[in-house]
Amino acid sequence: MPRINSPAELEAFRSSLLSERDPNKTCITLCSGSACHASASREVADSILAEIEKQGLGAEVEFRRTGCHGFCERGPIIVIRPDEICYFQIKPEDVPEIISETIKEKKIIERLLYTDPVTNEKIIHESDIPFYKNQGRIVFGSNVSVDPKNIDDYLAIGGYSALAKVLSGMTPDQVLQEVKKANLRGRGGGGFPAGNKWEGSRNAPGDTKYVIVNADEGDPGAYMDRSLLEGNPHSVLEGLAIGAYTIGSHEGYIYVRQEYPLAVQNVNIAIEQAEEYGLLGKNILGSGFNFVVKVHRGAGAFVCGESTALMTALEGRAGEPRPKYIRSNVVGLWGSPSVLNNVETWANVPLIINNGADWFTQFGTESSKGTKIFSLVGKITNTGLVEVPMGTPLKDIIYKIGGGIPGGKKFKAVQTGGPSGGCLPEEMLDLPVGFDELTKAGSMMGSGGMIIMDEDTCMVDVARYFMEFLTDESCGKCVPCREGMRQMLKILTNITKGKGKEGDIELLEQLAETAKEAALCALGKSSPNPFLSTLQHFRSEYDAHVKEKRCPALSCKELINFYIDPEKCQGCGTCAKKCPSEAIIGGKSMIHIVDQEKCTKCGTCFEVCPPRFRAVRKISGEPVPPPIPEEARTIVRKKKEK
Amino acid sequence: MSEILLTIDGKEVRAKQDMTLLEAARSAGISIPTLCHHDKLEPYGGCRLCIVEVESRGSKRMVVSCVYPVEKNIIVTTRSEKIDRIRKMILELQLAHAPDSFVLQDLAKEYGADRNRFEKEPSFCIHCGLCVRYCAEVKKKNAVGFVDRGIRKEISFIPEIASKECWNCKECFPLCPTEALQAAYVLIESLAFPSASSQSVSER
Numbered sequence: 001m002p003r004i005n006s007p008a009e010l011e012a013f014r015s016s017l018l019s020e021r022d023p024n025k026t027c028i029t030l031c032s033g034s035a036c037h038a039s040a041s042r043e044v045a046d047s048i049l050a051e052i053e054k055q056g057l058g059a060e061v062e063f064r065r066t067g068c069h070g071f072c073e074r075g076p077i078i079v080i081r082p083d084e085i086c087y088f089q090i091k092p093e094d095v096p097e098i099i100s101e102t103i104k105e106k107k108i109i110e111r112l113l114y115t116d117p118v119t120n121e122k123i124i125h126e127s128d129i130p131f132y133k134n135q136g137r138i139v140f141g142s143n144v145s146v147d148p149k150n151i152d153d154y155l156a157i158g159g160y161s162a163l164a165k166v167l168s169g170m171t172p173d174q175v176l177q178e179v180k181k182a183n184l185r186g187r188g189g190g191g192f193p194a195g196n197k198w199e200g201s202r203n204a205p206g207d208t209k210y211v212i213v214n215a216d217e218g219d220p221g222a223y224m225d226r227s228l229l230e231g232n233p234h235s236v237l238e239g240l241a242i243g244a245y246t247i248g249s250h251e252g253y254i255y256v257r258q259e260y261p262l263a264v265q266n267v268n269i270a271i272e273q274a275e276e277y278g279l280l281g282k283n284i285l286g287s288g289f290n291f292v293v294k295v296h297r298g299a300g301a302f303v304c305g306e307s308t309a310l311m312t313a314l315e316g317r318a319g320e321p322r323p324k325y326i327r328s329n330v331v332g333l334w335g336s337p338s339v340l341n342n343v344e345t346w347a348n349v350p351l352i353i354n355n356g357a358d359w360f361t362q363f364g365t366e367s368s369k370g371t372k373i374f375s376l377v378g379k380i381t382n383t384g385l386v387e388v389p390m391g392t393p394l395k396d397i398i399y400k401i402g403g404g405i406p407g408g409k410k411f412k413a414v415q416t417g418g419p420s421g422g423c424l425p426e427e428m429l430d431l432p433v434g435f436d437e438l439t440k441a442g443s444m445m446g447s448g449g450m451i452i453m454d455e456d457t458c459m460v461d462v463a464r465y466f467m468e469f470l471t472d473e474s475c476g477k478c479v480p481c482r483e484g485m486r487q488m489l490k491i492l493t494n495i496t497k498g499k500g501k502e503g504d505i506e507l508l509e510q511l512a513e514t515a516k517e518a519a520l521c522a523l524g525k526s527s528p529n530p531f532l533s534t535l536q537h538f539r540s541e542y543d544a545h546v547k548e549k550r551c552p553a554l555s556c557k558e559l560i561n562f563y564i565d566p567e568k569c570q571g572c573g574t575c576a577k578k579c580p581s582e583a584i585i586g587g588k589s590m591i592h593i594v595d596q597e598k599c600t601k602c603g604t605c606f607e608v609c610p611p612r613f614r615a616v617r618k619i620s621g622e623p624v625p626p627p628i629p630e631e632a633r634t635i636v637r638k639k640k641e642k
Numbered sequence: 643m644s645e646i647l648l649t650i651d652g653k654e655v656r657a658k659q660d661m662t663l664l665e666a667a668r669s670a671g672i673s674i675p676t677l678c679h680h681d682k683l684e685p686y687g688g689c690r691l692c693i694v695e696v697e698s699r700g701s702k703r704m705v706v707s708c709v710y711p712v713e714k715n716i717i718v719t720t721r722s723e724k725i726d727r728i729r730k731m732i733l734e735l736q737l738a739h740a741p742d743s744f745v746l747q748d749l750a751k752e753y754g755a756d757r758n759r760f761e762k763e764p765s766f767c768i769h770c771g772l773c774v775r776y777c778a779e780v781k782k783k784n785a786v787g788f789v790d791r792g793i794r795k796e797i798s799f800i801p802e803i804a805s806k807e808c809w810n811c812k813e814c815f816p817l818c819p820t821e822a823l824q825a826a827y828v829l830i831e832s833l834a835f836p837s838a839s840s841q842s843v844s845e846r
Contacts, residue, residue: 301791318788323687323709476769476788476795477688483735486793487760514731517704517724518690 003278005286007164010155017156024082026061026103029144030090031077033068033227034262040092041076047092051099061103064153067143067231070385071131074114079126079144086126087112117381117403131382134400136363138371139347140387143231148266151273154234160279162350163238166245167287170353175246176202179349181357183369188214188305188342188447189420189522191368191435194349197339200329201247204337209249211240212314212333212340215256215263216298216305219418220469222449224373225343227385229256229263232347233270237293239349241280244291247339252291255310257298268295302419302473306521307332307340309475320475321521342447344373364390368434372445378415378452381406388433395429398452409454412553413537417446419466419473420526422533423459442533444526458555459538460545464492466530470523480515481524487511488531497558500546505535550621557601560620564605566591566628568615571635575605575616585627589635593627650718663707663718664692674707674720675729675749677736677819678770683779685709688771691732691749695719704728726753734759736768740820743768766820767797773814783807786814786828799832808833 004010028048032041045065052061069077074088080102087098087109094112101107113122114129123129126144146153154160166175180195201209213236217225229236240252256264271293274280282290296314303309304319311333313319332338348370352360361369368390374397376386381403388397394414398404405411413423416433422443424431431437435445453462471485488511491504512528519525535542544550551559564575564584569591576586583598584605592615594605609616645656650667657666662685667674677689687709694707697717707720719725733755737746741757741764750757769788774797777786785803788795799808808829 318791323685323706325705325710471793474792476790476792479688479690479732479735479769482769482793482795483738484731487735487738490761510727510731514728514735518693518706518728518732520687520690520706 003276005278007168007285010160010164010285014155014158014161017152021156027064027081028061028098028103029064029066029079029081031067031069031075031144032065033072033075033143033230034223034260035068035072036075036077037262039075039089041090043092044076044078044090044095047095048099051095055099055104057099057103061099064145064147065149066146067148068227068385069144070135070137070140070227070387071129071382072385073381073383084125084127086114086124086129088114131384131386131401131403134388134396135386136371136389137387138351138363139235139344140228140373140385142235143227146232146234148231148233149269151234151270151277151279154232158354159234159350160238160274162353163241163245163279164285166242166353167285167289172202172246172248175242175353178357179246179352182352182360183357183367184345184348184352184360185368185435186341187344187348187372189418189444191439191445194341194345197329197341198243198247200327201249201337201339204330206336208251208334208336209247210333210336210338211244211247211249211252212310212338213240213252213254213256213346214305214307214310214340214342215254215260216302216310217260217343217447218257218302218305218473219447219449221377221451222375222418222447224375224385224448226260226263228343228347228373229254229260230266233263233267234274235347235350236267236343237270237274237280239346240293241284241291242349242353243339243341243346245289247337249339250290250292252293253314253333254293254295255298255304255314256295258300264295264297271295301475302469303475303521303523306523308521310340311338318475320477321523323520344448365432365434365437367436368445372433372448374433374448374450376402376450376452378450379405379409379454379457380452390434391432393430393432394424397433397450398429402452405452405454407454409456411452412455412457413453413459413462413534415443415451415453415462415530416449417444417529418449419470420444420522420529421446421449422529423453423462423537424533425537428537442529442536444529456553456555458496458551458553459534459541460492460551461496461553461556463531463534464489464496467492467527470527474523474527478518478520478524480517480519481521481527484511484515484519484524485527488515488528492531495542495545496551496556498545498549498556500549502546504546505542509535544621548621552620554618554620556620560601560618561596561624562594562599562601562603562605563617563619563624564592564594565615565617566632568613569635570613570615572610572613574608574610578604578608580604587633589637591628591633591635593633596624646712646714648712648714648716648718651720657712659712661712663694663696663705663710663712666712667694667707667718667720672720675752676708677745677768678772679708680772680776680817683772683775686771686775688769689732689736691729693725693728695722695725729753730755738762739765740768743820745819765796768820769795769797770819772817772819773797776814776817781807781811781813783811785811797828799829801832804829804832 076090078087184194185191301319304313306321309319309321371387371389373387386401415423438445467489471489474481476482515528544552571589576584581600583595585593606616655670674692676692678686685708687706692707696705730753737757738760778784785807786799789798
């Protein structure tokens with residue numbers, strides 16, 4: 001492929017690409033993101049290729065491995081175009097039938113379709129499935145039609161037209177004004193207006209300036225940036241190049257975490273292909289603008305998602321944050337002005353340039369424009385990545401898209417914003433998602449993690465979990481974070497173990513104040529948030545743990561006992577057989593008893609007791625009833641005729 | 643270089659443009675406590691004890707004076723109920739590790755800090771980094787460094803460098819706010835048992 005030397009050549013190349021591509025040709029797309037890889041999409045891919053070959057369809061059928069489709073709960077996913085037939089949870093052995101029935105005979109295979117859990121109706125088209133129907137996918141949507149390893153796919157959907165537009169007809173200042181007008185705010189955590197950040201760098205003195213992609217996504221359960229970088233790396237590169245042109249930078253870095261090998265692979269391929277086409281590198285599209293991108297792999301520290309720590313790590317030193325009183329867009333990487341935005345923020349840029357700020361601002365709330373991708377995980381029916389316009393109520397994300405809580409359980413809280421965010425209770429589900437809205441409610445947008453918790457989740461334990469995570473990830477440079485969290489974790493752990501004391505909550509509050517006011521970086525300053533938000537909304541759970549030594553969610557091991565209800569036990573022996581610590585005194589047709597001394601509280605008996613008996617109970621905050629006397633243990637069966 | 647006019651504790655202070663708040667305050671005879679600061683070293687911002695309140699264009703916020711650059715017309719308060727409360731907490735957190743440090747005890751007296759507030763885990767080191775930074779910035783030897791991170795972070799001498807450099811230097815010892823105990827201890831351990839000490843580090 002020769003270099004593309006001008007915007008006109010790019011358009012000519014695009015036209016020739018499209019003329020070779022028949023939109024009516026059958027195309028099987030298979031989700032090949034990390035989540036689907038985990039459910040064997042590679043094997044499915046092999047099997048599709050082999051079967052197309054075997055059934056002699058090589059010329060008529062196209063096959064494309066795309067990035068993540070988002071509905072990870074049901075992967076691997078196949079979409080057959082142009083009819084948009086959607087099959088879920090495909091196994092390699094389903095493939096021959098799909099090829100012979102659906103591809104050749106145009107027959108739908110009912111069992112592979114999505115079944116609506118409410119109406120039991122089978123749904124054929126992706127766009128009719130509630131999970132997709134209720135989203136607004138302007139950034140993530142292209143993932144389903146692009147093979148991330150093939151730049152032509154990205155060009156075929158209009159890729160790099162925004163860069164061409166910018167280089168051929170817009171001054172850096174015009175680009176800046178458009179981004180500012182769109183009020184694009186950083187999708188990585190803070191929600192700082194990207195335009196203002198860019199402007200600061202553009203105006204800062206210095207010839208060398210840098211643009212950086214923060215792909216060090218580390219919030220537990222979050223994988224939005226991963227899926228974008230894996231599934232559509234060119235959209236990020238295009239945004240980055242536009243940013244570089246705007247601030248006058250010729251060198252960009254992608255800081256991607258070590259744990260994302262597919263993202264690293266795909267973005268490296270993308271850079272190579274873009275350079276070959278002249279869309280990155282020297283004299284891009286003949287404009288005279290030079291811009292190179294390098295990939296830097298992180299070494300597994302959560303704090304390196306913090307901008308100054310990330311830059312320190314890029315410089316080759318230990319990833320510790322530095323004071324931010326002079327912003328890094330003025331003094332950043334190697335002391336030069338540096339614009340750092342996360343993956344999703346950069347991916348929004350080409351859309352704003354192509355469609356205009358007015359188009360972008362039609363989505364969203366007063367202060368949060370556009371859309372946001374969330375990773376919806378935890379106790380939710382439809383686990384996956386969802387993209388919704390800002391301002392969508394939490395309730396719609398959880399129920400309309402997420403399908404609610406599985407197993408007939410009750411919703412308890414939604415945790416947003418990662419470890420620095422907070423937990424919101426049911427009363428706040430009408431809250432529209434937006435940067436300021438979530439912050440006001442005591443949580444935050446963060447990078448878009450959304451963990452759903454049901455009634456079995458103990459909120460004190462949730463706070464303890466996040467505190468443990470952050471204590472482990474603290475860099476240890478400043479006292480309020482390193483020492484404050486050490487103490488907070490100790491106190492929270494004690495509370496969940498029934499060793500909470502009067503005054504513990506007040507001490508936690510004081511430690512929280514010290515961290516919030518005095519810690520060095522955002523990780524430290526926001527570290528008390530999981531505690532503060534759970535205390536704000538679930539104070540009674542803290543009180544129950546401290547004062548009554550009771551865990552209302554029946555979750556904290558040290559505070560619960562397993563007990564077999566003698567009225568309900570039918571002596572089936574299942575629990576005694578499964579108990580790993582031989583803590584159940586059984587016997588044929590005898591009422592079973594848990595030996596509290598031996599019990600390790602693993603919960604196996606609770607899980608295996610047949611639902612028709614439900615004899616095993618969890619008890620908290622009250623004494624376990626004494627075991628029934630030996631002579632009363634024999635079960636007298638009720639007579640059948642009765 | 644132009645001068646910057648600001649107010650610290652009600653006093654008008656003229657500062658040089660490249661000064662930090664701490665330097666400006668000290669130049670005007672106003673004392674702010676520090677643990678990790680040293681005039682010969684780059685500002686670090688680790689102990690956070692020098693926290694002060696800055697009022698600028700009507701809004702107030704807490705900043706750390708050793709790294710905060712002076713700004714025109716700001717109003718700085720170096721003591722208040724809130725500042726003292728935070729300093730007290732920082733001292734109490736540190737006293738759990740170095741309960742017998744004289745520097746900490748003196749400060750504890752001033753701020754009413756209780757050395758028994760938190761369960762003691764005497765490790766002597768309070769991670770001020772003075773030894774590490776002095777060795778790197780002034781001596782340019784890097785004979786002592788931090789290993790690991792977060793609550794597992796500790797100082798450690800690099801035996802190969804320390805065995806050559808340290809015996810004739812030891813300039814870091816008097817810098818240690820916890821009486822050099824940890825520094826001396828780790829040094830001796832590293833030199834006497836180079837294999838044992840490097841092993842103990844890698845095991846953690």
